[in-house]
Amino acid sequence: MIVRDMESAAAAGRKIVSPDGNWDSTRLLLKDDNMGFSFHITTIYEGADFGMHYQNHLESVYCMSGEGEVETVADGKKYPIKPGTIYILDKHDKHILRAFKEMKMACVFNPPLHGKEVHNKEGAYELTAEAVTD
Numbered sequence: 496m497i498v499r500d501m502e503s504a505a506a507a508g509r510k511i512v513s514p515d516g517n518w519d520s521t522r523l524l525l526k527d528d529n530m531g532f533s534f535h536i537t538t539i540y541e542g543a544d545f546g547m548h549y550q551n552h553l554e555s556v557y558c559m560s561g562e563g564e565v566e567t568v569a570d571g572k573k574y575p576i577k578p579g580t581i582y583i584l585d586k587h588d589k590h591i592l593r594a595f596k597e598m599k600m601a602c603v604f605n606p607p608l609h610g611k612e613v614h615n616k617e618g619a620y621e622l623t624a625e626a627v628t629d
């Protein structure tokens with residue numbers, strides 16, 4: 496069994512701060528844990544308004560705190576996000592995420608991230624990336 500905590504994970508280099516200033520993500524469970532998915536606790540900063548399009552991954556995002564909305568670009572539909580909301584990008588949906596208040600999210604990715612990924616110019620994560628070492 497593996498047991499980790501946010502504080503030591505961040506200190507061990509598992510906390511990635513997005514260069515675009517919108518979020519940070521503590522990558523608690525990654526590809527090299529061989530679980531078949533990765534699990535991250537992500538903070539979306541208040542005022543963030545940015546697009547993503549995970550062409551290479553499936554992601555589910557569960558909101559634990561804060562308030563915002565997610566918009567699917569294909570149809571312009573907006574979905575409110577509050578604690579208890581999960582949004583599931585089952586069609587690799589191109590989406591825009593807005594944080595009206597800072598949001599804490601639990602994110603699961605399949606396939607699992609290696610560790611250091613940040614979005615490329617299409618808002619996706621590459622399938623190969625640098626791992627984080629504990």
Ligand SMILES: CC(=O)NCC[C@H](N)C(=O)O
Binds near residue numbers: 518520547592
């Ligand atoms: C909620 C979201 O998509 N934020 C971008 C970061 C990503 N979820 C991650 O955990 O790396």
Ligand SMILES: [Fe+3]
Binds near residue numbers: 547554556
């Ligand atoms: Fe996302």
